[in-house]
Amino acid sequence: METFHAEIITIGNEILSGRTVNTNASHIARRLTSLGFKVRRITVVMDEINDIAEAFTEAISREPAIIVSTGGLGPTYDDKTSEGLAKALGVPLTLNENALNQVKTKYLQKGIEITQERMKMAMLPLGAEPVENYVGIAPGIYMERGMIEILSTPGVPKEMEAVLEVFISKFLKKKPSVKYIEANFEVKGIMESALAPFITQLVKKYDLYIKTHPKGYELSNPMLEIQIAGSDKDEINLDKRISYCKEEIKEKVKELGGLIVE
Amino acid sequence: METFHAEIITIGNEILSGRTVNTNASHIARRLTSLGFKVRRITVVMDEINDIAEAFTEAISREPAIIVSTGGLGPTYDDKTSEGLAKALGVPLTLNENALNQVKTKYLQKGIEITQERMKMAMLPLGAEPVENYVGIAPGIYMERGMIEILSTPGVPKEMEAVLEVFISKFLKKKPSVKYIEANFEVKGIMESALAPFITQLVKKYDLYIKTHPKGYELSNPMLEIQIAGSDKDEINLDKRISYCKEEIKEKVKELGGLIVE
Known part of the structure; x- marks a missing residue:
């Protein structure tokens, strides 16, 4: 069974200083996992063009099916994702007409003028398409590089979520059938x-992912959360393997004197 | 002023599937930032030896002052950080006597026998030192590679925090004086x-980090959290720069018709 790898890149100094917890990456990871992708790496880099370009270049070199980034698409001086992505792809940054229309429409509806900072949100790497942002203003960026699909989303969580859904329903070509x-x-x-x-x-017997997450104290008050997970084209078979595996663990836990909480 | 860069590596499939939010990385980032380090990258990789080794190798090649990892130090089959780190450093994994004593003591105090799985927690890369884990069992791993100090901590948050503090007080040699x-x-x-x-x-005028975090909706109900941050050897000068900068922003906000919430 072919595995569709995914990578996530978060751009933002506030994550690197520990000020903000990277819940955006978790959301993207959950959503991609639910579609059958296997997220192989999450990278967090600073709001610097070189760092962003490096992160994209490295991710591209590992040839995942898709790369999703979040952060750095706004109107301020430190929003540099579009420029970093262009640099990684070796293409110039250009004013994208479709993106400009999307941005303009939103401001004009409110009677607000377009400034240079606001136009910045319509500057995309050559060959990119804007992904409509129904919640905020800065559009997402969709690009293809060989077999790799790339999406950049804004960093504001509700905007990231909205753009990700538009990407999944209207842009994404590769969907794992698992x-x-x-x-x-x-x-x-x-x-x-x-x-x-x-x-x-x-793990070997059932070819499943099994993880024990310790919640209590190993010696004095051991408590474990057990997670069993797997992907398969054959849903019935997968369901069966997970059930059998779960039963075997429960039997063993009882045998060793433990209790099932559930 | 010399910048002390830091990198953080999180090892764990549960972060990559989005099941767990990477609060460990945030904690480490905050703590290192508070010491004056500048965290330049956070990398999350799977519980696979090659992926872990790759993450360490890449981080080492960027020559930060320190690398702190979290996760993958327990007794289970999928705890592979020690092996991955050894691979990245090109040294064998060996039974570390000090680590074995730390692990043994904890089990023996409870009258529990040492099994192969439990001994695994004392297998460290050659040349490493165990960092006492006062909360759990698996010790942290301290290594030096040239000028780079490397610490691996367990993934259970309270154990990670405890090991990180022992590292800071007893092992860490490079402390930024900022x-x-x-x-x-x-x-x-x-x-x-x-x-x-x-x-x-x-940003140019004061040489500070200034970030505007949008909290409301840009067009209908704009709300911004403004963060000003900086590091300096001269604390009085730094404090002054931040205060002046804050005042200038407040003036501008009022001039543009905005309100200061504080």
Whole structure:
């Protein structure tokens, strides 16, 4: 089964200083995972043209199916994603007529004039298409580079979400034809290290992703959240594998003296 | 003034699937920023040896002062950070006596036997030192590569925080001798794009980091959080620059018909 890899790039000093938690990357990751993509890397870089260009260049070199970035598309001096992306692709930044119309329309409806800062949001890499932003003003940027589809979204969460949905419904060409299923449950009174050798066997047996997330204290009050996940073209088969695997873990937990919380 | 760059690497499929928000990276970023480091990149990779090794190799090639990783140090099959780090450094993984003592002591105090899975937490890259984990079991890993200091912490937040503090107080050699100050306030009734050209001037004038974070809707209900931040050896001078800059922005906001919320 072909795996469709994805990469996410977050642009923003506020993430790197720890001021803002990168919930945008989590949202994009969840949404892409739900479509069957496997997100292989998330990169956060500063609002600097060279850093942004480097992040895109590196991501492109790993040849994922898609790259989604967030941040750096606004009207201010430190919004440099469009320029960084153009640099990575080796194309000039040009005033995109469609983007300009989208931006202009929004300001003119409110009787607000177009300034140079506002025009900046319509400067896209040559060959890019604007992705309509129904919540804010700065449009997203869609580009193709060989087999890779690239989307840049604004950093304001509600705008990022809106642009991502427009991209998925109107632009995205590659959609994995797989089903993704996830099961989660909690167990008490069993140490992660006691369950570890058994989990290793099950991962191989069922070809699933199994992760034990420790929530309590390993020695005094062990509590584990167990996550089983997988993707498959055959939904029935996938569902069965996850159920069987879950049952085996529950049996083992009881055998080792633990409790299923669920 | 010399800048001490830092990089953060998060290891964990649960971040890449969007299941978990990367609050660990935010915590590390905030803590390093508070010490005067400038975090230049955050990278999130899968629980795969090659991916982990790649992330470390790339970070090392950019020659930051320090690299802090989080995740992948536990007893389970998918905890592969130690192995990935060893691979990046081209050194073998060996049983570290000090680490083994730390791990053993914790289990033996509870009358629990040492298994192969539990011994795994004492397998460190050759030349590494364990960093005591006062909250959990898996010790952190401290290594030096040329001028770069490397710390790996566990992924459980309270363990990551504890190991990071031990690293800062007992291991970290390079500490930037700068003061970091940040000021935040909110303004209403003014569009980000209207303030943008003025902010650009101030950034140059005061050599500060200024970011406008849009919170409302640009056209109908504009609200901005304004952040001013800077580092300097001279704390008095830095404080003055930030105060003057803040006053200039407030004046401009009022002039443009906006309100200061604070």
